[in-house]
Amino acid sequence: MNKNILLVNPWIYDFTAYDLWMKPLGLLYLASHLKNSGYRVSLLDCMDRYHPFMPPPDHPGPKRLRSMGCGGYYRENIPKPIQFFSIPRYWSRFGIPWERVKQQLKEMKPPEWVFITGTMTYWYPGQIAFLKCVRQIWNNTRVIIGGWYPTLCLEHARQWGFDRIVEGVDPLQVIKQLCSDFKELSSIENYQHFFSVKPAFDLYKKLNYTIVLTSIGCPFRCTYCASGRYFPEFWRRPWKQVLDEIIYDYQNYGVQDLAFYDDALLYRAEESFLPLLRALQKERLPLRFHLPNSIHARYVTPEIAKLMRKCNFKTIRISLEFSDASSQKNTGNKVDNSIFEKAIQSFIQAGYAPEELEVYLLFGLPGLKEKDYEFSIEYVTDLGLRPRLSLFSPLPGTPDFERVNTLQIKDEPLLQNKIAYLYLSEQNELYEALQRKISKYTFFHKCDK
Numbered sequence: 336m337n338k339n340i341l342l343v344n345p346w347i348y349d350f351t352a353y354d355l356w357m358k359p360l361g362l363l364y365l366a367s368h369l370k371n372s373g374y375r376v377s378l379l380d381c382m383d384r385y386h387p388f389m390p391p392p393d394h395p396g397p398k399r400l401r402s403m404g405c406g407g408y409y410r411e412n413i414p415k416p417i418q419f420f421s422i423p424r425y426w427s428r429f430g431i432p433w434e435r436v437k438q439q440l441k442e443m444k445p446p447e448w449v450f451i452t453g454t455m456t457y458w459y460p461g462q463i464a465f466l467k468c469v470r471q472i473w474n475n476t477r478v479i480i481g482g483w484y485p486t487l488c489l490e491h492a493r494q495w496g497f498d499r500i501v502e503g504v505d506p507l508q509v510i511k512q513l514c515s516d517f518k519e520l521s522s523i524e525n526y527q528h529f530f531s532v533k534p535a536f537d538l539y540k541k542l543n544y545t546i547v548l549t550s551i552g553c554p555f556r557c558t559y560c561a562s563g564r565y566f567p568e569f570w571r572r573p574w575k576q577v578l579d580e581i582i583y584d585y586q587n588y589g590v591q592d593l594a595f596y597d598d599a600l601l602y603r604a605e606e607s608f609l610p611l612l613r614a615l616q617k618e619r620l621p622l623r624f625h626l627p628n629s630i631h632a633r634y635v636t637p638e639i640a641k642l643m644r645k646c647n648f649k650t651i652r653i654s655l656e657f658s659d660a661s662s663q664k665n666t667g668n669k670v671d672n673s674i675f676e677k678a679i680q681s682f683i684q685a686g687y688a689p690e691e692l693e694v695y696l697l698f699g700l701p702g703l704k705e706k707d708y709e710f711s712i713e714y715v716t717d718l719g720l721r722p723r724l725s726l727f728s729p730l731p732g733t734p735d736f737e738r739v740n741t742l743q744i745k746d747e748p749l750l751q752n753k754i755a756y757l758y759l760s761e762q763n764e765l766y767e768a769l770q771r772k773i774s775k776y777t778f779f780h781k782c783d784k
């Protein structure tokens with residue numbers, strides 16, 4: 336057999352992008368399984384900030400984030416798509432420069448297959464650009480596309496001439512579709528088997544953080560989120576396996592920072608996350624842990640908060656979204672104010688300073704008014720916390736996507752971009768005014784102390 340497969344994490348095309356512990360984890364699991372099945376696997380991560388072809392960024396980002404493994408991407412401003420002409424922001428291709436990627440492909444032995452993944456639906460130009468690159472250089476290479484874009488926008492993805500389209504992001508669904516071309520994968524029939532390997536971080540020359548996933552799925556169905564809907568069930572890895580992986584990453588890659596990618600890390604914590612925390616406390620590894628996906632306030636207990644503090648969890652994000660009870664209820668009921676306050680209290684009692692807790696409020700959801708945002712901001716700042724506005728992005732397959740009917744977002748995934756949506760739904764001025772208000776509140780709070 337010995338077929339060559341090139342796995343690709345393509346460029347990001349967007350107004351903004353920043354490496355906040357971003358790695359193509361699903362692709363790295365697939366890489367390990369393909370390697371174990373006898374394929375020759377290589378990785379081209381166009382977003383690898385330590386790739387030898389990656390120039391330094393113009394804006395490396397805040398020192399604090401850089402000290403924890405994050406950083407800015409190199410960007411090239413490019414002509415905007417026609418849909419974005421009215422948006423007063425630069426449109427860029429982030430990642431390794433196009434010509435350098437082409438040069439690298441020309442130097443490679445042509446692979447039999449190229450598999451291109453993708454995160455956001457509206458980043459599809461990166462997947463299409465890479466397909467074009469492959470077609471220009473290699474005649475007989477077949478190209479597969481996967482990730483959220485073909486999953487949520489299948490009809491749109493069919494127009495580009497990919498040789499195979501993988502629909503779905505659940506690992507078993509992906510493996511099932513790949514089996515027709517990669518028969519050796521057919522033995523992977525359950526999550527236990529899929530997660531029995533370590534993600535192939537060894538394909539990177541240099542790493543300053545790694546990613547861990549302890550579970551897949553989410554028990555909630557928030558009206559604006561696609562995550563929970565695309566995994567048939569909630570499933571959790573045995574905590575000892577996760578602990579082994581963390582120790583392995585520390586010993587083999589020398590990383591100091593590690594981010595959890597779970598959507599519901601604390602759900603049923605007594606089965607997995609709590610024993611993992613207790614074991615991590617005993618191990619005393621000099622690691623910092625980060626939670627770029629928010630955690631559920633509902634499942635925070637004083638014990639969890641205390642152990643997280645002891646184990647050096649540095650980045651803690653909690654999504655409140657809105658302080659208004661009916662909005663909380665109507666969008667999925669994942670939190671209410673009393674649950675949120677208890678969670679904050681647990682973290683404060685565990686020794687976290689209020690400014691270490693990142694509280695997210697959702698901006699831009701159809702139907703929300705200026706007053707709703709003001710109440711939410713006041714509520715959070717009155718608790719001594721700094722709110723952060725996260726922008727709503729209309730995602731196909733979610734109830735809130737159906738409620739956005741003023742734009743052609745069903746026909747054009749580019750319009751699902753959160754910054755594009757902010758401007759095209761004419762909410763940018765309100766957003767900027769609220770941001771100013773938040774800065775003012777925070778300034779006064781600091782002065783009060």
Ligand code: SF4
Nearest residue numbers: 553555557560563598
């Ligand atoms: S709780 Fe989080 S991951 Fe789960 S559905 Fe809601 S927003 Fe998505």
